[in-house]
Amino acid sequence: MAAQNPFAGNAAEADAGRGLFRIMCGPCHGIKAQGGRGPDLTLGVYNAGNTDRDLYRVIASGVSGTEMPAYGSRIGDDNVWRLVTYIRSVANRREVPVTGDAAEGEKIYWGKGGCGNCHRIGQRGGVMGPDLTLVGRKRSIEYLRRALDKPNADLTPGFYTVTVVTKQGQKIQGVQRSFDNFTTQFVTADGKVHSYQRDDLQSSERSYTSLMPAYTSWSEAMLNDMVAYLASLRGEAGK
């Protein structure tokens, strides 16, 4: 293996890698590397290490104990580097500049935005929505921006809306923790976990939508400040 990626930043080689990716990797990692049976590869952070050499090693040798096979002997050194180059080209988290003020975003988050009522950061905040402690490592700038005014564009898997009506006629709505063939567990805005046998309810439904409001009334500056704050949440000291 070459000490460094011979195709680093080469758009033509990345495109060749894209062709290979759709065929060999797409079945598990999604046609656009967005994830599926295998992990999302567009985030710029990877379970097995973040250098080109780490990516090379995973593709060439596979990952023991998972369904990730070894491709090195099948496709050859150059093709593994082409895949690495393609994967780098879709890790777009850093491509969009952060224009807002993270400190302002933090104030909005815990203040008038009300974000902290549902989303935890570190030891603080509500539990109904996804924990955002490391969201800056997991999601791209574009993704974060879109999540604020189009929360239904892409839901964090599992964080769907559950609506039940009890036998007494009480309607309760919350965010799914589990929704299976016999039971459901969900969390309401007050942080309470509800658990029901679905047989004991008048009705129980799951919709593939988010309970998060769409912040379409926020100014562009507020949205940018919030994105800047979320992007800074990387689990590092002081955040």
Place this chain on the structure above:
Amino acid sequence: MRFLLLLMAVTASAQVRDTDWLTYGLNLAGWRFSDLAQMTPANVKSLSLEWVFQTGVPGKHETTPLIKGDVMYLTGPENTAFALDLKTGRQIWKYSKPLPPGVSVCCGLVNRGFAMYGDTLYKVNLEATVVALDSKTGATIWETPMADPRKGYSGTVAPIIVKDKVVVGIAGAEFGTRGFVDAYDIKTGKRAWRFWTVPSPDEPGGNSWPNDKVAYQRGGGSTWITGTYDPGLNTIYWGTGNPGPDMNGDVRPGDNLYTCSLVALDADTGKLKWHFQYTPHDVHDWDATEDPVLIDVDRGGRKVKAVIMANRNGFYYVLDRTTGEFIEGKPYTEVSWAKGLDKRGRPILVSGQDPTPDGNKSCPGGGGGHNWQATAYHPLLNLYYFTSTDGCHTYYMTNQQFLEGAWYQGSTFSGEGLFPKGSIVALNPSTGDIKWRWQMVSPPSAGVLATAGGLVFSGDSFGYFFALDAKTGKPLWNRNLGATVIAPPVTYARGGRQFLVISAGTSVFTFALPKP
């Protein structure tokens, strides 16, 4: 009253004779119907755990355990197998063969079970071999290679015994291989015959492929689910998988026989008697590797020897198993790619449903409606039970260079933004009319079992093992086992008691009613 209950218990006990489970589908017709009736809709709520055995082998457990004498024989992932004491679940022996390098599988290092003849067990290993084991010790008696695993061939299927032969299939149609059904001498392991599921250009059916030296060699048609056997007709029925490459049909114009088909083979010679192709020129990965179940259907007062299949392409089919003639076909789930079937059973296609570089949505999805998971036929109720994934996928196509032994799918399908549901379907096998459908919140994962007690048992991806009323589909009992259920349940009886066995995660669980 107490006396009466005691009397009833004694009577019930006397009625339950010892019952084994000796082959993949319980009988060679593939029914998975047990005449045991101790468990009923009235008492199923009292089922309780007898024992648990942990295989300790990571990976999907898809095995149908065999029950004979005092022992349960089951296969595990990664070339493992176990013999367990039936009373306690304690291990008697373990078979384990290290996986050689270069083995490629599409869908996990799985195995679906043993076949058994006398004191000998037969299974396939992942490196595409057939192995015979001494059931007393687990020691290897013989092991015969079927094909070269470095080319993408692998072994996952449960064999069946037909007369003096062990009959097996092969996996690997996602790697540009050429499928076959093989028969091996049960004593020596010598290959008795092979039927290639993809003909060469000069053989009958060869003109359904490009006339070159390579397309048929990569043509797919794997045979990874166990077939069935009719001794009266001396015929083996075996379903075949997708053509290769799965989603790029441009490189293989033609119907691509005998992929996505049922082949009827002479049991002595392996010669083709007839074939029926469910999905000509498939581009959606709709293998016809679902259970081909042999039953007699009623057609206007006339009994017809039939072979039925809930096909992955969304249609349920009835064929005459003597001639291969199409009798009936109906959709059992949402189907968008075909308007219906013509008089000969050929699909009437809808345009705009094939994979393209930018993707086309089509239903059912890539895993199909019903997939490989075991089905069951209840002869007393005349109902056929199977699981269905009810949903769609976006199908993509990519031009792809062939590399020997490498993934050769011609791109992929995606479920992004689509949320399929699932169901267990009960239909009238003569007509294909749906009697009931039990809705599941997500795609099913496990096989099913039907019993004379009036129950259908299955499991789900959430770890539930559950019982439905066989007549109505009403859920009657469930117990969460903590890990996904993929394997089908099996049942047997010893000492007047009926037992249920189910694998979940890496464990095997046995249930029974409390001792009287």
